[in-house]
Amino acid sequence: MRSIAACACVLLAGCFLENASSAKKLNDAVSEMNKATRWGQLGLAAQMVEPVYRQKFIANHSRWGELVQVADSEVVHVEIAPGDESAIALVTYQWYLMESMTLHESVVRQRWSRAGDGYALLSEVVIQGDGRLFASADPKPAPMSDPLLGSAD
DSSP states (O other): OHHHHHHHHHHHHHHHHHHHHHHHHHHHHHHHHHHHHHTTOHHHHHTTBOHHHHHHHHHHTTTBTTTEEEEEEEEEEEEEOTTSSEEEEEEEEEEEETTTOOEEEEEEEEEEEEETTEEEEEEEEEEEEOGGGSTTOOSSOOOOOOGGGTOOO
16 A cells, blocks of 8 residues: 555656756747847847748838837746647837837737747737837727637737
8 A cells, every 4th residue: 555655656746847947948948049039140030030920020020129129128927728739928028219219118918839849929919008110010009819729919
């Protein structure tokens, strides 16, 4: 009986560590991609983006460092979906349009998907604040929906 309990504990610990490992990989990916983007390292950031979204990602950030200057960014929430195959992250950006030097703030919802043994950015959209953060964005933020339920950006 004692060996059955020990096996059950080992199996539960393995499940916990697997989930913790997925959460750590996701948090690391979100942090590194947003840090690279914030500091203008678009080539590095684009490597962490799903190929189907990569061209739009590059276009959305094409004004960063020239017309848009990011003052600060902060990952404020990361949530992994059951099964660890997808996730969302909310990132707050404070930024300036170089022509006016007025501080703007935008909250961006990022969708992430499992890519090999890590995660890659699948899409991002401004959900609150100034939508002009991205080159192709509407100045009005997108309506908030739950991307874990499969809604599209």
